Every structure is written in structure tokens, then in C-alpha cells.
Amino acid sequence: MEAPREHHMVLFLTASLCMIMAVFFFVVTVYLVPFLVFGFIYEVPEVVIHLREYYESTHGYGGFLVMISIIGPFFIASVILGFIASRLTRKLEELEITPTLEPDQLGEEDTHFNWGALGPIRSELALIAAVILLLFLAEYMIVIDILD
Numbered sequence: 001m002e003a004p005r006e007h008h009m010v011l012f013l014t015a016s017l018c019m020i021m022a023v024f025f026f027v028v029t030v031y032l033v034p035f036l037v038f039g040f041i042y043e044v045p046e047v048v049i050h051l052r053e054y055y056e057s058t059h060g061y062g063g064f065l066v067m068i069s070i071i072g073p074f075f076i077a078s079v080i081l082g083f084i085a086s087r088l089t090r091k092l093e094e095l096e097i098t099p100t101l102e103p104d105q106l107g108e109e110d111t112h113f114n115w116g117a118l119g120p121i122r123s124e125l126a127l128i129a130a131v132i133l134l135l136f137l138a139e140y141m142i143v144i145d146i147l148d
């Protein structure tokens with residue numbers, strides 16, 4: 001992604017944050033696949049082991065359903081956040097405008113951040129907030145099920 005102009009900084013930072021989170025969730029998915037699919041023994045977070053045992057004993061899930069239940073949220077989050085980052089980057093490239101005035105020619109009112117520039121990305125920001133909220137809600141529900 002190319003360095004944005006000042007009025008597109010929020011869009012650029014949001015796209016960068018989404019891409020970093022998408023890569024993180026994808027790396028977590030790739031890290032857990034050998035343990036859950038092939039049964040390799042290595043250091044995985046203890047919550048993954050407890051979740052696997054919980055799904056097998058309480059719900060009677062087989063190996064495939066356990067794998068999907070644990071890896072699925074990470075993979076889906078990485079795909080959704082990657083898609084959002086792609087859309088935001090595309091929107092940033094569409095909005096990129098070359099300045100016609102030099103910074104010293106701008107008036108005092110033009111130097112403040114324009115909050116109206118957030119209009120085109122409100123739906124993307126709402127979708128990001130909804131994905132993060134759903135991930136926290138799913139984690140909360142899993143923790144409550146384990147504690148009961």
C-alpha cells in the first residue's frame with residue numbers, strides 16, 4: 001500500500017490494522033493444523049487441548065468437527081479481515097487525489113482533520129467492529145460452557 005495523504009490516514013491505518021490481524025489469525029490457523037489434523041505433538045496453548053477434550057467428551061464430536069470448531073473461527077476471521085483490508089485498500093486507491101495546493105497555501109481551516117472523510121468507510125468500520133464483537137462473544141460462550 002502506498003503512503004496516503006493526511007485526510008486518508010484513518011482509511012490507511014484501518015486497512016493496515018485489518019491486514020495485520022488477518023495475517024495473525026491465518027498464522028494461528030496454520031500453527032494449529034498439524035496438531036489437530038495430523039496429531040503432531042508440540043507446544044500448543046493449553047486452551048486448545050482443553051477445547052478438543054471438551055468437544056470430544058461433552059458434545060461427542062469426532063475429529064473433523066473438533067478441528068472445524070477450533071480452527072474455523074480463526075480461519076473465518078482471517079478471511080473476513082483480509083477481505084475488509086482489500087476493500088479498504090481499493091477504496092484508498094480510488095480516493096487518492098493529487099494535491100493542487102502547497103501546504104503553505106492552505107488556510108487555517110483546511111489544516112484540521114475532516115471527520116466527513118469517514119463517510120465512505122463507515123460500513124467497513126461497522127463490519128470490523130461486528131467481527132471483533134462476535135469473536136469476543138464466541139470466546140465468552142466457550143469459556144462459560146467449559147466452566148459449567
